Amino acid sequence: MQKKLLLALCAAGLLPQTGIAEVTGAEVGFHYSTLADADARDLNKATLGGALEYGIGPQFSVQGDLAQRYYGLTNWDGTTFTLHGSYRPTDAMAAGAFVGHDWLDNQDVIYYGLEFANKVNQISYEAAFTHFDSMGKNANGLTLRGGYAVNQQLDLGGRVDIVHGDGDNNYRVSGTAGYEITPGIKATGELGFYDGDGMAAESFVGVGVKATFGNNNGVTFGGRGLQDFLPGL
Template sequence: MMQKKLLLALCAAGLLPQTGMAEVTGAEVGFHYSTFADADANDMNKATLGGALEYAFAPQFTAQADLSQRYYGLTNWDGTTFTLHGSYRPTGEMAAGAFVGHDWLDNQDVVYYGLEFANKVNNISYEAAFTHFDSMGKNANGITLRGGYEVNQQLGLGGRFDVVHGQGNDNYRISGTADYQISPGLMATGELGFYDGDGMPAESFVGVGVKATFGNNNGVTFGGRGLQDFLPGL
């Protein structure tokens, strides 16, 4: 059922530029693949197919919905993530809001919610989020930081840092990112970083993808949320 909902959402996103719906400000559809770089761990990979839509109810109030389907190579698991964001925009480039979402992974549920902020100043964009995770009474908290710099109209460089703390365990993710515009509204993406789980040596990982953006805002305001978004290649 969730896979069907995902496909419907992606189809709707692809049709948005032709619908003329004034309240739709942006959309994204993308595919991303990540895997650990170590030869002994490269079976630990993740493929993600996802989409997002953003609506403006008024010039200063917007809502965004994300839906992603993920497939894990080592475990043969599949997972679904849904997030709903609501934000207030004091300026055209700045947004402060809250979000709530749900992760379904191998018959396990994780509910999460939090606060987020995004802004763009000249060629620099950045966002931050605080997330609280709850899975059957087990709790964790996470912080996400993302930033990017537009080198020119085709190339963008950036970085990402995440930390999740729960039940006495700390997990970290840090990476450098890049995107290259193949054609207007279509870009290739890349990521290279490290993941460090509590009690485990840090592992390097690599990710590649392709993303299509639609609308006046060239996509949506906020990046993905949820525990599955945090895990690289697992």
């Protein structure tokens, strides 16, 4: 029931709006990632997701993200919903807070935190601090993402994630790339390493395609949540 309600709310957001709020950006995409080791390629993840952002006046905005994921080998499926609120001191800079919910294999993870995004010339970056809470078990996460626009079609970047909880440390480090096939349609790629506490570091690879809409060429902030952190698991 919760999933159906979230889907209905996001669908309602696509309807024509009145008043001071207006849609400033949106995106929808598909992403597939898998561990690269030959013995671990059954550990993969397919994600279909989208996001919608409303501008409320000249400096405030609200963004909603919804993603559905399917995990190979385990046959799990998961849903993630995140709501962001942000303030823009300038056109290129945004500071905000977010709250969200992960549903995965009949387990719930509630998370919330603070985030920041900025763009300086050809360089864009964002950072987020996240607190996770699942049935009394807590963890904290730090996310850093950045990109450099080589030209109008190609951008290169990277991503670093750290999640620490109950004595466990988990790391994810990757390089990213995006190529605009046609205006508003971008192919994406990712290559990196995942290191979970108590297990050897594993390399992973990801590919995807994303469509962006609106004056902002998509939305301000990237995905959040524990399922966004896990590559191919």
